[in-house]
Amino acid sequence: MQYIIVLATIVxxxxxxxxxxxxxxxxxxxxxxxxLGGGCFWCMEPPFEQLEGVLDVVAGYxxxxxxxxxxxxxxxxxxxxxESVQVTYDPAKISFKELLDTFWRYMDPTDAGGQFADRGNxxxxxxxxxxxxxxxxxxxxxxxxxxxxxxxxxIVTAILPAKPFYPAxxxxxxxxxxxVAHYEAYKVGSGRAPFLEKTWKNRPKLKDSSKPSEKELRxxxxxxxxxxxxxxxxxxxxxxxxxxxxxxxIYVDVVSGEPLFSSLDKYKSGxxxxxxxxxxxxxxxxEKKDVKFFMTRTEIRSAxxxxxLGHLFDDGPEPTGLRYCMNSAALRFIPxxxxxxxxxxxxxxxx
Numbered sequence: 001m002q003y004i005i006v007l008a009t010i011v012x013x014x015x016x017x018x019x020x021x022x023x024x025x026x027x028x029x030x031x032x033x034x035x036l037g038g039g040c041f042w043c044m045e046p047p048f049e050q051l052e053g054v055l056d057v058v059a060g061y062x063x064x065x066x067x068x069x070x071x072x073x074x075x076x077x078x079x080x081x082x083e084s085v086q087v088t089y090d091p092a093k094i095s096f097k098e099l100l101d102t103f104w105r106y107m108d109p110t111d112a113g114g115q116f117a118d119r120g121n122x123x124x125x126x127x128x129x130x131x132x133x134x135x136x137x138x139x140x141x142x143x144x145x146x147x148x149x150x151x152x153x154x155i156v157t158a159i160l161p162a163k164p165f166y167p168a169x170x171x172x173x174x175x176x177x178x179x180v181a182h183y184e185a186y187k188v189g190s191g192r193a194p195f196l197e198k199t200w201k202n203r204p205k206l207k208d209s210s211k212p213s214e215k216e217l218r219x220x221x222x223x224x225x226x227x228x229x230x231x232x233x234x235x236x237x238x239x240x241x242x243x244x245x246x247x248x249x250i251y252v253d254v255v256s257g258e259p260l261f262s263s264l265d266k267y268k269s270g271x272x273x274x275x276x277x278x279x280x281x282x283x284x285x286x287e288k289k290d291v292k293f294f295m296t297r298t299e300i301r302s303a304x305x306x307x308x309l310g311h312l313f314d315d316g317p318e319p320t321g322l323r324y325c326m327n328s329a330a331l332r333f334i335p336x337x338x339x340x341x342x343x344x345x346x347x348x349x350x351x
Contacts, residue, residue: 031055032091034099034134035062035165037084037126038107039115042175042183043192044085047106053093058086059175060167062128063160071169074122082122086165096134100127100141105200107192109145110153116191126158135159149346150199212255221254228329229255229307232292232299237272240328244268249335250280250347251326256305258284259344260331261324264351267317274331276324277316280347287312300324 038044041059048057061069064080074081087099107115107125114123127142129135138159146155167173176183187193212220217230227233237243242251251261251274261276269275279285283303290299290311298312309330316323334342336351 030091031088032096032130033086033088034096034130035084035086035128035162036099036103037063037082037124037128038103039083039118039123039125039192040186040190041083041085041168041172043187044083044106045174046176047102048085048087048099051089051094051099051102053090054087054099055090056088058088058165058167059172060084060086060165062086062163062165063126064163067164068166071172077120077122079122081166082124082126083168084126084128084165086167097137097141100138103127104141104145106196108195109142109155109157110151112156116195118190124158125156126160128160128162130162135161217255222329225254225329228327229305229309232308233327233329235273235327235329240273242274242328242331242333243272245274245333247333247335248351249333250339250344251276251331251333252344253284253302253305253307253309254330254332255307256302257332258302258304259347260284260302260309261326262347262350269316269323269325271325273310274326274328275316276326277320277322279324300326302330 036044045057045059048054060083061074061079061081062084063082066073066079066081069079069081073079074083089099109125112124114120115125127138129138142155142157142159145151171178217226221229224233224235228235245263245266248263250259250263252259259281260279261274262280265276265278265280267275267277286301286303286306288299288301290297300309300312301307302309307330308327310324310326313323313325314321334344336348339345339348
């Protein structure tokens with residue numbers, strides 16, 4: 001009997017040990033996928049595979065109706081598919097927008113007939129969104145690229161609802177690792193590598209001028225900045241950061257970063273607030289009728305950030321006769337020496 005009890009105890013302990021081992025659960029990563037078409041999928045795998053937070057990149061086909069297409073069918077224009085890559089990523093480490101920032105830098109978004117030496121509809125560029133949030137992000141990213149002035153021609157990359165993605169044949173996967181010499185020769189010979197080098201060399205990261213979420217605004221802005229930009233507040237005259245600033249540079253929206261005014265148009269108005277005779281970028285300025293405080297005035301807001309900036313008056317100096325009376329709390333000053341570093345190098349020539 002004692003032998004049976006001891007044996008049962010050993011079995012029970014053994015089961016407990018193994019049960020404990022089974023209960024060790026590895027960390028679960030909540031991944032997402034996005035399909036992007038940038039021409040030759042050989043060239044679109046490497047840029048994403050080197051990004052932290054990207055879990056997997058697969059070359060394949062998407063955008064058409066045909067099921068399980070082959071490379072021969074797609075490359076001969078026999079389907080509605082385009083060469084694409086499916087990027088699987090960890091949204092906790094890299095965002096959809098950051099993936100798009102990389103996407104734009106590795107193809108020509110102005111080419112409507114293909115990509116470089118590769119011609120035909122199956123080499124067109126596209127972003128396939130999975131939901132309305134991704135669609136909105138893609139549209140803002142595309143608009144930001146257009147405003148940045150990187151390209152002289154319109155951005156034609158399509159933004160389309162996602163369709164089934166079909167992995168390409170195995171020999172196409174990680175082609176840049178399997179056939180290094182041919183891949184490197186192809187990048188140069190097709191014209192892609194020279195184009196990217198010329199277009200993006202020494203160009204800083206594009207500025208994101210979209211409005212952050214309410215949570216981000218609360219954490220990013222000081223109490224005064226939030227009150228002015230989000231609640232249409234007004235800071236004290238002569239007791240604000242830039243009313244007497246005489247340094248050369250530009251003023252951008254503290255929320256979105258969009259360029260608004262230049263020191264070249266700043267003048268001493270005697271009001272105690274920074275005043276400008278004209279905007280630096282007119283399309284970044286929005287005028288609205290303001291009837292608060294029993295008077296009619298022209299409110300000035302930023303186009304993308306929708307920040308309250310100040311008011312416009314017609315008592316300014318010639319040649320405009322205008323006074324853009326702004327709140328320092330709504331602005332961030334970028335000195336001339338930091339323009340390139342901060343991503344505003346396009347304005348250096350003004351100074």
